[in-house]
Amino acid sequence: MPQKLVVIGNGMAPGRVLETLIETAPDAYDITIFNAEARVNYNRIMLSPVLSGEQSFEEIVIHGDGWYIEHGITLYKGHKVVEIDREAKTVTSEPGETVSYDKLLIATGSNPFIIPLPGHDLPGVLTYRDLDDVNAMLLAAKSGGRAVVIGGGLLGLEAAAGLQAQGMDVTVLHLMPTLMERQLDPSAGYLLAKELAGRGIDIRCEANTKEIVGKDRVEAVRLEDGTEIPASLVVMAVGIRPNAGLAKQAGLETGRGILVDAQMRTSDPDVYSVGECVEFEGNCYGLVAPLYEQARICGLALAGEEGHAFVHTETSTKLKVTGINLFSAGDFAEGENREEIVFRDAAQGVYKRLVLEDDRIVGAVLYGDVADGAWFFQQIKAADPVGSEARRTLIFGQSFAGGPALDPLAAVAALPDDAEICGCNGVSKGQILQSIDKKGQTSLDGVRACTKASSSCGTCTGLVESLLALRLGDAFSAGGKQTVCACTDFGHDDVRRLILSQGLKSIPAVMQELEWKTSCGCAKCRPALNYYLLASWPGEYVDDNQSRFINERVHANIQKDGTYSVVPRAWGGMTTAAELRAIADVVDKFNIPAVKYTGGQRIDMLGVPKEDLPAVWADLNAAGMVSGHAYGKSLRTVKTCVGSEWCRFGTQDSTGLGIKLERMMWGAWTPHKVKLAVSGCPRNCAEATCKDIGVVCVDSGYEIHFAGAAGMEVLKTEILCKVASEAEALETCSALLQLYREQGWYLERIYKWAARAGHDRIRAQIVEDAENRAALHQRFLYSQSFSQTDPWEERASRSVDAHEFHVLQPAE
Amino acid sequence: MDGSGSLDRWYDICALEDIPVRGSRRVGHAGGTIGVFRTAGQKVFAADNKCPHRGGPLSEGIVHDSAVTCPLHGWVFDLETGAARGADEGCLKTYPVEVREDGRIWIRLPAC
Numbered sequence: 001m002p003q004k005l006v007v008i009g010n011g012m013a014p015g016r017v018l019e020t021l022i023e024t025a026p027d028a029y030d031i032t033i034f035n036a037e038a039r040v041n042y043n044r045i046m047l048s049p050v051l052s053g054e055q056s057f058e059e060i061v062i063h064g065d066g067w068y069i070e071h072g073i074t075l076y077k078g079h080k081v082v083e084i085d086r087e088a089k090t091v092t093s094e095p096g097e098t099v100s101y102d103k104l105l106i107a108t109g110s111n112p113f114i115i116p117l118p119g120h121d122l123p124g125v126l127t128y129r130d131l132d133d134v135n136a137m138l139l140a141a142k143s144g145g146r147a148v149v150i151g152g153g154l155l156g157l158e159a160a161a162g163l164q165a166q167g168m169d170v171t172v173l174h175l176m177p178t179l180m181e182r183q184l185d186p187s188a189g190y191l192l193a194k195e196l197a198g199r200g201i202d203i204r205c206e207a208n209t210k211e212i213v214g215k216d217r218v219e220a221v222r223l224e225d226g227t228e229i230p231a232s233l234v235v236m237a238v239g240i241r242p243n244a245g246l247a248k249q250a251g252l253e254t255g256r257g258i259l260v261d262a263q264m265r266t267s268d269p270d271v272y273s274v275g276e277c278v279e280f281e282g283n284c285y286g287l288v289a290p291l292y293e294q295a296r297i298c299g300l301a302l303a304g305e306e307g308h309a310f311v312h313t314e315t316s317t318k319l320k321v322t323g324i325n326l327f328s329a330g331d332f333a334e335g336e337n338r339e340e341i342v343f344r345d346a347a348q349g350v351y352k353r354l355v356l357e358d359d360r361i362v363g364a365v366l367y368g369d370v371a372d373g374a375w376f377f378q379q380i381k382a383a384d385p386v387g388s389e390a391r392r393t394l395i396f397g398q399s400f401a402g403g404p405a406l407d408p409l410a411a412v413a414a415l416p417d418d419a420e421i422c423g424c425n426g427v428s429k430g431q432i433l434q435s436i437d438k439k440g441q442t443s444l445d446g447v448r449a450c451t452k453a454s455s456s457c458g459t460c461t462g463l464v465e466s467l468l469a470l471r472l473g474d475a476f477s478a479g480g481k482q483t484v485c486a487c488t489d490f491g492h493d494d495v496r497r498l499i500l501s502q503g504l505k506s507i508p509a510v511m512q513e514l515e516w517k518t519s520c521g522c523a524k525c526r527p528a529l530n531y532y533l534l535a536s537w538p539g540e541y542v543d544d545n546q547s548r549f550i551n552e553r554v555h556a557n558i559q560k561d562g563t564y565s566v567v568p569r570a571w572g573g574m575t576t577a578a579e580l581r582a583i584a585d586v587v588d589k590f591n592i593p594a595v596k597y598t599g600g601q602r603i604d605m606l607g608v609p610k611e612d613l614p615a616v617w618a619d620l621n622a623a624g625m626v627s628g629h630a631y632g633k634s635l636r637t638v639k640t641c642v643g644s645e646w647c648r649f650g651t652q653d654s655t656g657l658g659i660k661l662e663r664m665m666w667g668a669w670t671p672h673k674v675k676l677a678v679s680g681c682p683r684n685c686a687e688a689t690c691k692d693i694g695v696v697c698v699d700s701g702y703e704i705h706f707a708g709a710a711g712m713e714v715l716k717t718e719i720l721c722k723v724a725s726e727a728e729a730l731e732t733c734s735a736l737l738q739l740y741r742e743q744g745w746y747l748e749r750i751y752k753w754a755a756r757a758g759h760d761r762i763r764a765q766i767v768e769d770a771e772n773r774a775a776l777h778q779r780f781l782y783s784q785s786f787s788q789t790d791p792w793e794e795r796a797s798r799s800v801d802a803h804e805f806h807v808l809q810p811a812e
Numbered sequence: 813m814d815g816s817g818s819l820d821r822w823y824d825i826c827a828l829e830d831i832p833v834r835g836s837r838r839v840g841h842a843g844g845t846i847g848v849f850r851t852a853g854q855k856v857f858a859a860d861n862k863c864p865h866r867g868g869p870l871s872e873g874i875v876h877d878s879a880v881t882c883p884l885h886g887w888v889f890d891l892e893t894g895a896a897r898g899a900d901e902g903c904l905k906t907y908p909v910e911v912r913e914d915g916r917i918w919i920r921l922p923a924c
Contacts, residue, residue, distance in 0.1 A: 519852060523873070547834075551883075553872075558883055560866065807839070810825055810919065812822075
């Protein structure tokens with residue numbers, strides 16, 4: 001008969017306790033979790049990338065709903081526990097659920113510290129702690145304006161960078177003379193402030209906030225010296241306090257936090273506690289590595305393995321702001337008997353400082369170049385004497401100490417097996433190698449699943465990949481990560497993310513900053529980069545014609561003999577007598593050898609020599625026709641049936657909706673071609689259920705379908721959602737196309753993207769999140785405001801790219 | 813380099829800026845169209861505008877480093893030597909080209 005385990009709190013620490021427990025003693029307990037937040041367990045340290053828009057919430061979920069079901073765990077979401085009765089051994093939640101326990105785990109985490117300034121309770125004053133805070137910040141950022149972040153520590157700076165990435169003007173107020181003074185020394189703090197200021201964040205140190213001003217909501221922040229900074233949003237990120245209230249109320253021993261022993265037991269032997277709410281030997285913890293260690297020990301103790309003990313250890317810090325590299329570990333305060341070794345390179349913005357005591361490294365601060373962070377951290381923990389010979393080159397790190405090579409593979413090869421690779425999860429080099437050698441892992445994902453390395457903050461991903469490469473050689477790079485092409489080690493997602501986060505706005509900038517291995521790319525990466533830049537910076541990026549495939553460069557389809565085919569747009573597949581006459585005249589005038597109806601309800605004129613294209617287009621333009629983009633990674637056709645206008649079965653005006661969709665979407669560049677169809681009833685004469693996006697009209701509205709295929713693969717679409725009005729159908733289709741434009745890999749059709757991204761995740765972003773849907777729609781319309789110029793007209797009447805259409809003649 | 817028969821002559825075809833950087837132009841010639849390519853490093857090359865694989869017009873391909881990728885089936889040719897790169901086998905006929913001091917491009921072709 002299993003015992004009953006009740007868990008209060010569903011953060012990362014208790015999540016890890018349960019993982020350890022289930023792995024060690026799967027059937028020991030019936031488990032019930034009370035979570036005050038109305039959601040599953042997610043990776044809280046990755047909230048900053050969610051705020052900056054680099055990741056979505058779905059990407060940071062640790063345990064999805066399925067995990068709880070699979071392990072038979074009862075999860076009460078949105079249930080805050082209000083009482084623990086240790087006599088009766090029960091807990092009671094605010095909504096009134098009472099559950100009894102044999103063992104209780106308290107993991108109530110911490111509360112953000114709120115400075116009780118006048119005005120701290122005004123609407124528009126937020127903390128930075130959970131997803132609700134992030135959502136509130138994202139909402140506030142939508143209306144733009146200025147944000148003031150109070151607190152220049154780790155959380156405050158991540159919040160500031162995220163808000164700025166969301167388009168707000170940001171001021172950081174910090175009470176101390178330099179930023180992150182607990183993790184950085186003044187020199188590194190200065191470099192950090194300079195970097196952030198260079199990105200347009202207003203940094204004010206020694207700024208003492210006096211009050212938050214506003215009538216009905218935040219309007220400004222006033223400083224002690226009288227300065228007033230206007231603000232529509234104030235984020236307080238000045239620190240956290242262990243949330244020990246509930247435990248104290250239940251009569252458990254508490255100090256700053258809930259007091260625990262080395263097995264994570266509280267003063268009541270049946271009650272355990274882990275996480276930020278805990279105090280152990282006078283220390284409270286806020287970084288993930290020691291919390292995961294607590295969780296592991298607690299999980300083992302609950303499973304009956306009592307022999308393990310938590311010990312206080314050094315922790316290291318990294319800042320999760322893309323493009324900023326800093327690292328600190330250990331104790332780097334100045335002091336008697338302490339020496340320091342400093343290295344600076346102003347041009348590169350590099351600063352390194354090691355602090356030594358009794359010939360041992362006790363602290364390290366690195367800024368700009370953090371490659372040796374793991375190695376220094378290892379040296380600090382090992383506490384081996386440095387020796388006078390090694391000291392001279394110590395600051396240059398492991399590659400210098402360990403031999404001549406600066407190659408990253410040689411560097412990881414030189415690490416001892418017990419060197420810690422993943423600080424968050426306490427995974428050593430030896431454990432990772434074992435997962436490769438003994439458990440046959442061959443990919444980053446495999447090692448992640450097996451060891452948890454690189455699954456939290458992700459900054460050790462490069463090291464893990466180096467270890468894979470070290471063990472597997474070429475087999476890793478070939479079978480592992482899919483890179484854009486041989487010119488780079490980055491994959492499509494990395495390139496897309498870095499273009500945005502580093503503000504890269506040209507192909508040369510991408511190649512320089514991402515260290516392309518070729519001078520100007522190849523026929524694979526150049527079109528991909530051109531598309532990613534175009535999609536990332538609408539209205540800003542100047543299209544690079546020379547990086548486009550010939551069809552998109554000359555706006556026609558090259559044929560096997562070097563001639564071209566010309567397909568004018570037929571909006572929703574409709575045409576007129578005048579258009580047909582004009583097409584017939586063009587065919588006669590230019591002796592076009594073949595004319596064909598396409599599969600997408602349009603007319604294709606085949607066999608046009610390149611030189612004739614501008615004149616052909618001029619005649620088609622004169623009859624009101626424009627490019628059909630039949631040649632592009634772009635919107636192709638919107639096929640329709642005649643719908644309620646003519647058909648006796650038609651339920652809605654499918655032709656009209658098709659035309660509206662095509663008018664809205666034409667000219668949009670996409671990762672691959674996009675074909676749509678709208679059918680007027682479920683008989684589906686327009687064959688909408690094998691298209692990239694399809695609409696099937698029904699009596700009560702519109703079924704929106706997506707991710708079909710009818711090419712090399714044949715796939716029926718999935719239903720995205722059903723909507724009642726035409727306006728909603730238009731908005732949903734536009735949001736879907738924009739999401740694909742933002743997430744798809746170049747040359748990946750919608751069905752492939754959907755399989756990779758997950759149909760449900762796409763639904764969550766478009767259907768369930770109305771705000772996100774509206775925002776995607778707006779971004780699409782904004783991008784379209786730059787792309788709806790007929791390329792044929794530009795070339796036929798305005799001599800754009802005239803060189804393409806003229807053959808040079810040799811002269812003596 | 814090929815195309816150095818005794819009947820060859822130098823012809824003025826265009827100015828350097830008439831060819832886009834990392835782009836190309838076609839030159840009409842009695843012996844068949846010739847592609848002229850300008851690289852990112854401002855070098856100019858000329859070669860038969862016909863892929864030995866299926867006759868694709870190489871002037872319509874994407875130019876990268878000193879190579880061009882055929883628009884029809886993606887064969888890549890080194891413009892310095894005319895040889896196909898990678899696993900594909902084939903060679904283009906190349907022609908001597910000069911960018912003279914006044915910025916004009918001259919090409920040496922068999923007399924028309």
